[in-house]
Amino acid sequence: MKAAILKSFGTPLSVEQSETPKPGTGEVIVKVVAAPVPHYAKEVFSGERRYLLGLPLVPGAGAVGKVLAVGPDSTRLKPGDWVICDPTVRSRDDAISPDITLQGLSARGEGGLKLQQYYRNGSFAEEMMVPTENAIKIGEIAPDEASEWCAINTFLVPFGGLLSIGLKAGETIVISGATGYFGSAAVTLALAMGAGAVIAPGRNQAVLDELVTRFGKRVKPVTLTGEESLDIGNIQKASPNPIDCVLDILPPFADAKAVRTAIMTVREYGRISLMGGVGMLGGDGLNLSYPWIMRNSITIKGQWMYPREAPQQLIAIVKSGLLSLGLFTISEFNLDNINEAIEHAANEKGAFRLTVVRP
Structure with missing residues (x-):
């Protein structure tokens, strides 16, 4: 062969x-x-x-x-x-x-x-x-x-992260890295799974606009400035409800500050999935506050890929018509x-x- x-x-x-x-x-x-x-x-x-x-x-x-x-x-x-x-x-x-x-x-x-x-x-x-x-x-x-x-491969990666934090219908989620290859797929999939609102922070305005055009008002775009306190406030203002969970799927070359910005927007008892590549090639760590995590009962989960049953579950979502591979x-x-x-x-x-x- x-x-x-x-x-x-x-x-x-x-x-x-x-x-x-x-x-x-x-x-x-x-x-x-x-x-x-x-x-x-x-x-x-x-x-x-x-x-x-x-x-x-x-x-x-x-x-x-x-x-x-x-x-x-x-x-x-x-x-x-x-x-x-x-x-x-x-x-x-x-x-x-x-x-x-x-x-x-x-x-x-x-x-x-x-x-x-x-x-x-x-x-x-x-x-x-x-x-x-x-x-x-x-x-x-x-x-x-x-x-x-073949688009199944693209969706499977963020699907693992969304499963790890148990995204529920009607919840509000922040997708950190929403304008990227896997991040845009995560936005699509979160909507297909019933998210009430998907907060999409990013610097690529054209992609942010495209996400809104494709999926409508459940997508809430936020243009990042790089100023952490300002960006945290803007993400929270864009959300119609307290933010239930965060999925970070930024690539290895991204700044850890962008991950921390997204994490710090979550509500008390919020859930966070880390499955991007930040830090793999060196650079600063997340530097999260121990008291903030503890006192707000925050759940932080690392997730590499997805559970064994995820491909069959995702195929079922596609077959049901909830998720289109033709995007x-x-x-x-x-x-x-x-x-x-x-x-x-x-x-x-x-x-x-x-x-x-x-x-």
């Missing part, structure tokens, strides 16, 4: 023939029809993001495709099924605290690297092997719809042009932009 291989950081991917995978127990082989190219892929493959990634490998996190073959223990999947390939691979020998690797993208700690040694090759290939539980049926779709279904402007590339696709994704990393490779 044909695959794109990353042999060393900072070099272009090499498209060449690779060994065709064969399924064993607990494994599924999927024909990749469409695979998303993250907007930050260039930063990962250059080494700039310092992700744990054993090379060489076939990169690519997640895919939409058709099952080609299943292992002997598969009881429901069958060849021909349309599936999404969940890139969050968990070890099976510790249900409480499993090691995790993001197939074709990154790993968490030494255990994740060990897991990556086996499930190392991702979706920038004609075929890929995934754990059986990571191939999730989506029902019959037309082949042309596969690129649109994105999609740019498609074939596998031979994977390096152009990576460059394009880096340049088109704004809200509601999706780059897809179709092997």
Whole structure:
């Protein structure tokens, strides 16, 4: 089969023939029809993001495709099924605290690297092997719809954060990083989950205006000034009710001050989910007040990715019509042009932009 291989950081991917995978127990082989190219892929493959990634490998996190073959223990999947390939691979020998690797993208700690040694090759290939539980049926779709279904990957990340703080219908939430790639998806998803109001702070006025145009008056935009006390006041003034929860999903290069600004707007007994990348590349910490957290009974949760059942839950939300995958402007590339696709994704990393490779 044909695959794109990353042999060393900072070099272009090499498209060449690779060994065709064969399924064993607990494994599924999927024909990749469409695979998303993250907007930050260039930063990962250059080494700039310092992700744990054993090379060489076939990169690519997640895919939409058709099952080609299943292992002997598969009881429901069958060849021909349309599936999404969940890139969050968990070890099976510790249900409480499993090691995790993001197939074709990154790993968490030494255990994740060990897991990556086996499930190392991702979706920038004609075929890929995934754990059986990571191939999730989506029902019959037309082949042309596969690129649109790649948007599931974008929504899954903030979905994990929203689940972690138990967003309820009618609540008011602040999305810190609302004008970014994942942040705009978080705004969309919070509305689909029934949020009464979504406060969207950011500096990109064009995107703030776009969010209001797309979704209406439940989106409350706030233009950030960089002055913490002023921004806190403006966010709270924009909210029609006390702010119940905050989701931060700012990227690694963002200032921790912006995260703290969003956090400090939450009401007593408020909930906060931290799942962005702030601090991963150094810089100041959050410097939150212990007495403020304690006396206001604030819940702060760190969340990396999402629980195992989240993809099926999100598919159900899409199937119900509550969440549209058709919001994105999609740019498609074939596998031979994977390096152009990576460059394009880096340049088109704004809200509601999706780059897809179709092997």
